[in-house]
Structure formats: C-alpha cells, structure tokens
Amino acid sequence: MRSTPLSRRRALRTAAAATSAALCVTLLAACGSSGDGAAATAADDGKPVSLTFWGWAKGTKDVVAAFNASHPNIQVVFEEIPAGAAGGYAKLSNAVKAGNAPDVFNVEYPQLPDFVSQGAVQDISKLVDGDLKAKYLPQAVELTSLGGRTWALPLDASPQVFYYRKDLFAKAGITVPKTWDEFRTAAQQLKAAQPDTRIATFFPDDPTTFEAMAWQNGAHWFAAADEAWKADLTGPETRKVADYWQKLADEDLVRVMPSFSQQWTASLQKGETAGYLGATWGGGVLKANLGTAPEVNGTWAAAPMPSWDGSPASGMLGGTTFAVSKDSKKAKAAVEFATWATTTADGFKARISSGTSSAYPAATELVPAAKQAFNTDFYGGQDLYALYADAAKSVKPGWTWGPAMGVTNGSLKDSFGKVAGRTGTIDESLTAAQQATLAEFKNRGLKVAQ
Template identity: 65%
Template sequence: MAATATALAVLTACGGGEDTSAKGAGGKPVTITFWGWAKGSKEVVDAFNASHTNIRVTFEEIPSGNAGGYAKISNAVKAGNAPDLVSIEYPSLPEFVSAGSLQDIGAHFTEDDRKKLLPQAVDLTTLGGRTWAVPFDATPQVFYYRKDLFARYGVQVPKTWDEFRAAAEKVKKADAKARIATFFPDDPTTFEAMAWQAGAQWFKAEDDTWKVDTTDPATTKVTAYWQGLLDAGLVHNNASFSPEWTGSLKNGGTIGYLGASWGAGVLKGTLPEQSGKWAAAPMPSWDGKPASGMLGAPPSP
C-alpha cells in the first residue's frame, strides 16, 4: 500500500487541452481537467458536474503523490500538457512552487473564501505572500478507543497526556497482554503531528533561508514522554498498519488508536466485525484544552 497524505486542489502553470476561455465566451461550458487520487474525488466531481451547467470538470485518477503521481504531474508540466487542477500534499507544495509549476491564484481566492476555511490550512497554501492552492482537506488527530474494553477495565477516556499514561497503566494492570495504544517506530508523521500539537515548529523560512530545529523544548518534551511509555512497556511498539498491529486490534491486545480523522475508515475496513465497539475522542493534550496537529491521510491501494 502507498500512503497518501492530505491533498489540496492546485492550479497548474501549463494547463492543457482546448482554450477554455474561448469556449466560455462562446456560450459553451468551460471544461477543466483535474488529476487527483483522494478517495471520493470522482464522486465530488460527479456531483459538481450535475449541479453546474457552465463548467465541466474532467477527472482522472492518478497514483498518490510519492507513488508516481508527482512524477506524472511534473512530466506533464514539462511537456506543456498538464491538467488545470491537481492534488498536491501540503509538504510538497513548496517544491512545485519553486519549480514554477503553479500559478498564483490569489486574484481568484477572495478574503471571503479564506474566512470559510481553516486558517491553518490557508497558511499552508500561502507562500511568499501569494496563494498557490485552495485547501482541499485537513486531517486533525483523533483518539479511537474500544468502548466495551474501556468500560470493562474501568478506564476513563483521557483528556490530557498525564491522564493517558495513567489510563495506560490501568489497562496493563487489568490485562497484562493489553495496551492502550501503539507507537509506530516507522511513521515519523504521527510523531511529527504530536510534536506539532505541543507547539513545535521544526522548520521555517528566515532571511531567505530555511531554519530547521528539531531540538526545541516541545519536541524534547514529546520525545521524553513517549520514550517513558515505551520503557515502561505501556504501549505496543509495532510498525504502522502492519499485520502485528492489525492482529493486536483484532484480538483486543490493543484497545486504542492514535490516528486521524480518516482513521475511522481504517478501523471500519480493517475490523468490520467490531463495528459499533469503537468510539472517537479528541486527542489528549498537555493542558486539557483542544489542540491537534494534522496527520496526512489513510493508506490506499
């Protein structure tokens, strides 16, 4: 499986096909092409086409970004036959901007449009004071837990990370083989999101250069916390979405999942026999107030 990440719609610099402005002027529907891979994109396009008569969107599904989609987009831009819209992950947007592959769409993305969207997502599509994309998706972290097993073990849903550790200790005491969650050693994005939640900013532009810092106090705090859980044997240590992780969920050896908003789909597809046993809660935070990093999107075939 190739892991896709949060996607957004982007206007490319070298749209291919017919002159859409001429078609619009002639009274015919404007036709635009859209390449993407996020699940549900085709259904969104179908609904859009059914509700609009002056614009027609032609959708083509492509592989997720790092699984070949980005190479396809880059090659199409170089060849001069790129689509009008593409899906690009937030972390990959700067690369396409610096390569000159995208158009500044600020003139078409009004302040009223911005107010309707998550400010943090808008910030991720604004580089150098210009707007290069429209946020298409945002994926906050979510804590999923087995309602039945939490009740059986007398565990309350944790609101803080201190409460999470206490809950982890209670789960282990109630069932020596069970753990409240799993740490994914192969998935830096989950750890990155938790550091982000704590206030870390690993990189930023400063004086025309990139400033990178992964030793800040927030990251150090998150690192020490999870190392403590691992050293105490309070969480499992399995590769993300591995057979070991899946098997542990199936047999009740893991009764919680620190995932993202798309995680419900993962659980539904992986554990259909446990339908109705899982519930979603906000991620624990350091002070009990709502806070979340964003965490990509689900694995897809």
C-alpha cells in the first residue's frame, strides 16, 4: 500500500515519540535508518570504496589527506561546509531530505539528538564494540549513545577553559579567579585599573557558552523517561547563572558582542578584552584569530574555569562527532574512517599539526600525541593539554541534549539579542526558549512529561 505524505508524517511522529533515555528503537523502522547496507567495505569492481564526507572542524582537510594516503581501499572525498550554526546544519538537513546526503558528516553533540529524531543518521551500534567505546572519555560516549544505541563516534571532548592575558592581569594586580565571586571582583578591578578593558564577553549569538555554564552548575535541561521528554530551562541552577551574567552585563563588567566577530577579535587585539571563557578547542581558535604578532605572542595563558565553590567543575562547550547518514550503503567503511580519525595518533596529529586546532581527543590515549603536535609558543610554552586533561575529568556527568536543539538554540539566540540591546533579560530569554521548545516537542508528536 502506498503511503501518503500525511501518513508518513504521522509515522515519523509516532516513532519520534517512542523515547526511553533518549530515543526508542521504533525510530529505526519508521525512518529507515537501520543501515542494511552497513557491510559494504569494497566496491564490487575491486576499486576503492569512495566515501563522501562533509565537515568544517579545523584541520579536517589534513585528516582526510592523511587517511587517503594510508588507506588505498577507502578514499574519502571531503567537502568543507559552513559551521553548523552558520548554515552547515541547514545544508545537511536539506541534503538528507533530498536523498543526496554525504556518507558521513560531522555533527556537534548538542545537535546529534535532533538529527537522530529526524531519522537523518544510522544506528551504528553493530559496528561499534565495547573495546572501541572504551577508548573514549565516558562523558563523550554518553553524549553519542541515545536510547541504548550508538549513533556517532566522538571526535573531541570540549570542557570549559578560561584563557586570559597575563600582562593585563598583572598590570591590574589581578590574580586568576578560581570562583565566580572572584571572577566578578577581578572584573571590577580590571575595569577600575583599565577603563577601556573588560575581563570577558557574553556572546548573545552563541547559547552554547551559556548552556555549558548552566551544565557546570549542575543544571539538567532535558531528560527522557517513560516515553516522554522533560525540559527544564528555568530551574534554580540555571537561574543562578542567568542572574550572575545579567548583573555582569548590566554593570558593564563584560563585553556583550557576537562570538568570533571582527568586533570581538579587534577587542582582543587591542587589549580591550582580556579574557575568553571558551573550551579546549578555543586555544587553537584564539591563536589563529590573533596570529603571532610580537605584541601578543606569549602574553596569553589558560586556567581552569572558575566554579561556584572553587572545586574543579566543567560543562562541555560544543564538541564534534562523526555520524553516518541514513541512506549511506557504506556504513562499515564510514565507521572505519571515523574510527581512524578519532582513535589513531596519525589521525589526530594530522588535525593538530595545522596549528589551527587544539582539540582535546575524546580518545584519551591520544592526549600525548595531541600535546606533541600543538605548538604552545603563543601561550608561553604552557602545557595546555595537562590543563585540558584535568578539565575533562571535571565534566559533570548526566547532561542530556534535547531532541530539538535547533529550535531551543534558535529561540535563545533571538532573545539573547535583546540582552545586547538592553531590551530584554537572560531570564526572559530562558522562559521564551522553554515555551518554544515544549511547543516544538508537541509539534513533532513527542510526549511531554509534566
């Protein structure tokens, strides 16, 4: 019997609603993502298997070149696409709908459940055994395992890190803050000593930075149980973070400007912004954005993220995975490529050696290789990867991303823009995002827990 568009939509909604811990296996049958062609490892004509791969992470082109040179039986054709939030996810979603998606693509942890709920990726559980999972940081495995099944392989872990200008802190007599109370005091001291300089930035266009700070404080925005989703973006742990950053913004103690914009980069170059609350991958981004000019080379350093009580604690800010698209008939080869890229020293050295990536490997045994490959002269030779390792251990477990993060983050981004214009608050933004998220759950036919 031929299905109608309406019946297909109903089937998808029914499948998406069947959740337990994250997503029920019913989704597989409804969305055709079971990967029946997963066994393909070589073309029938004896030629190398050709994989198409889309991504944007720094150093990816070098990784693909190194893989192709060492794997004559599998050749990867790489297409660089815009970063996910900058149009990459829209391009991927459109390709999936049109039936011409790449075999494998990069997707960040927050967006993975969304792609799974839409039936855009394959369940690769049969291709990922316990030995392979054991190579990765447990928190990263947790974020790629939904409903007891494996949907992607983790590339990096992205705990929070505080990057700061040593010279500007010393000039103002500031010690590196260990707590958020100390951070506020340091912000006040820096502004008093250098009126044109601020300690850090609130990014109105990037909700993930705020989300990581809520995670760090023990918030849990999403949970799924008894085939229903719960969303709580306005709990006390999150409101504490919101109130804190609202006061910093209201008192002009931090910059409020778009992330990685020319405006933001210029403020760093001029010494008007003395710190960056980022993640492990931010070390390479900061270095690449500022270059190696003598006036800044060696003046930056990194420290643990401030926490509420001074003890090590972190959320994850971003982080990338390798997922196999639902229609690929080459899943086994795709997983072989993703495994090599995420668990081998050669794969990670290729990524890091470009100097633009300071990714912390989710496969923790690769930390020495990453450390060796990333030149830290920009940071005065500091052992960044020792700091990153400690930060990774401090990531709080139990965080779950929701199945509609595109809508959640879209709402936050729109509302955070009002914070920049002083026509709205962070708290109001969270309330609006909560409402938008729950509305999207119902629109998709997902059960909502009360």
